[in-house]
Amino acid sequence: MDQTLPAAATTTDLATEVAPLARRYKRANGPVIRLVNRLGGTLEHQLSALPQGVRNQLEKLTAQALEASYGIASRAPDIGTRAPMVAAVAAGAAGGAGGLATAVAELPVTVTLFLNTIRSVAREAGLDPDEDWVRAECLQVFAAGSPLAQDDGVNTSFIASRLALTGSTAQNLIRTIAPRLAAVMGQKLAAQAVPVIGAVSGAALNAAFLSYYREIARVRFELVKLGRIHGAEAVEAEFRIAVTPPRVIRA
Known part of the structure; x- marks a missing residue:
């Protein structure tokens, strides 16, 4: 007997499975936004106060940090769920x-902690990091939207491409991701630029950012798993619909 589900039923099931992931994705940056509001002003404004030389080098510094953490990640032990947060705050x-x-x-220490946490989430999802x-998917988590904006042209391309990751393709991927992560790290550096007060801001922002990237990773890897069942294109299309705000039609 044919066990194939009708297309309508399959679509309904997929929408039901994707909906909570979309809600989780939308809520992920909430704690960061609340923290930024408590710190006062906007970190984008504070970023302009950084020395021009630092701002010019920020993308390069971030790419170097990503490359270093990418090389270290496969050799780093899994330190559980609590230890990364403690380490990030410290x-x-x-x-x-x-x-x-010092910021x-x-x-590079913070970027490595973030990447190791993302790898742990992949492992929890039953994937081999x-x-x-x-x-490659772990790196792509850094490109999936920004923890500093409610609407930042989010990247909804969540489904694994099964990229054959050579040394050169890894570097190309890092170069693509570095500008987005540099914007986040630069604003963190701006908040840390004042000694002593910066220590409090740095600890709080590291905790908020790590929570954000961990949530995004959980969404990403759950979507990867759904892609194996329903097909990557169908899951990606359904997720894009679910995270897109409804259009307001004015009379």
């Missing part, structure tokens, strides 16, 4: 304690 506090100089030095395509 790193943010240490980075802000000495102002801009810049802290950058050492497989090339999963490593």
